[in-house]
Amino acid sequence: MDFYLTALLQGLCFSALALGIYISMKIxxxxxxxxDGSYTLGAVVTAVLIKQNEPTYLTLISVMVAGALAGALTGIIHTKLKINALLAGILVMTALYSVNISLMGTSNLPLINLPTLFTLVNISADLNHNTFWILSLFVIIITIIIGFLLKTDFGVAMRATGNSESMIRSLGVNTDRMKIIGLALANALTAVSGYLISQFQGFTDISMGIGVVIIGLGSVIIAETLINWFKITSIWLSLVLVLTGAVIFQIVLAVTLDIGVNPNLLKVVTAAFVLLIVSLPRLSFKKG
Known part of the structure; x- marks a missing residue:
C-alpha cells in the first residue's frame, strides 16, 4: 500500500509540472x-537554499523566480530573435545544465535530516500521510490561482493568443509579450515541481530533469483524452483533469514496477504508455 501511496505523492509533486506543460503546449x-532544465533548476535552487537554512517561503519564491526567468528567456529568444520555439527551448535547456552544475558545485546534493516543506507542519504523525495533506493543500492553492488567472481578462487574452494569434493581435494585444509571460509562468510551475520533488525524495541530482517533459506531456495527454471524451469546456474541470492525469501517470508506472517489470525498462514503458494514450482516441473512434 505504501508503494502506491508513494506513487500518489509523486503524482501530486508532478502536478505543477503538468500544469506548466498544459499552459505552454495546450494554451x-x-x-x-x-x-527539462527549469525542473532541475527548481530542484537545485531548493537544495542550495535549504543547505543555507533559508526559510521555506523564501526558497519557494526564489524557485519560482528562477523558473520564470528561464521561461522568459526562451520566450524572448523565440519572439524577439524569431528562433523556432523548439530550438529556443533546447538552447536554454542546454545552457541551464551549466547553470545548475555551477550553482550546486557538485552533481548531487543530499537533503537528509534537513528541514523541508514536509516537516514544517505536523498534520499527521505518519510522515507519508503528513506529506499527502501538505502536498494536497499546496496543489489545491496552485490550481485555484491558475484557474482564477485563466478566467481573468488577461487569462482570456493568453488563451486567445494560442487559439488565434492573428485575431487577438488585430485587437491590439501584444502577442509576443503574452508568449513570454506564458512561458515564464509555465516554467515557474515546472520549477515548483522540482522544488517539491527534491524535498520529497531527499536529494537533488543534476540529471533528474532528463526526460521529465514526457511526464508532464503524458499527464496532459491523459487529461486531454478525458476532456475530449466527456466534451468538457470548463477551465476548472480541465485543470482538475490535468492534476488527475499526473497522478494516473505515476500510478501506472507504479503498477508496472509492482508486476515485476525491470526498472531499467521504465523509460521504455513510459514512452509506450504515452504513445498508447495518444493513439487510443484515434483507435477507439476510427470509422470503417
Missing part, C-alpha cells in the same frame, strides 16, 4: 523543452 501551442 500557447508551444513545445517547450526548457522544461
Amino acid at each position: 500557447f501551442n508551444i513545445p517547450d523543452i526548457t522544461t
